[in-house]
Amino acid sequence: MEKTFLMVKPDGVKRGLIGEIVSRFENKGYTLNRLKMVTPSVEVAEAHYAEHKEKPFFGELVEFLTSGPVVAMEWEGEDIVAVSRLMIGKTKPLDAQPGTIRGDFASTMSQNVIHGSDSVASAERELAIWFAEIASHVS
Ligand code: RTP
Ligand code: MG
Secondary structure, three states: OOEEEEEEOHHHHHOOOHHHHHHHHHHHOOEEEEEEEEOOOHHHHHHHOHHHOOOOOHHHHHHHHOOOOEEEEEEEOOOHHHHHHHHHOOOOOOOOOEOEHHHHHOOOOOOOOEEEOOOHHHHHHHHHHHHOHHHHHOO
């Protein structure tokens, strides 16, 4: 069965949205396999967002992700990578439809409550970063 990596970002944790977000995926029928609450290290945050290393907003991205606890999760279900991205909604607030998590709870591009892997390959890479044994001594 397909797996994905979902994460409640620091703003989502601070705003008390963990239960709301977990409920949406539970209600959808997906299975929560693993969950941990951690304040990410700079090393883990940089590895997670490695694809954006050259972007002008990379520094802010890492600073934001390391600003407080996040809830890192492995979820499983049919076509979960693509469907969870639909449930999360688009990155730009103007494009995030009401009914999606970002559409309902996020009003800025930088603080958008939740991360979801964008492909099966990204999911494998991210789950290895956040849940492999090596992560336990870098996070
Ligand atoms: P995420 O990886 O966090 O789930 O978000 P995403 O796939 O929807 O968006 P992505 O393109 O991967 O960008 C990662 C995060 O970087 C911030 N961003 N800022 N200023 C900008 O142009 C810009 N573009 C992206 C967003 O906070 C986005 O979640
Ligand atoms: Mg992304």
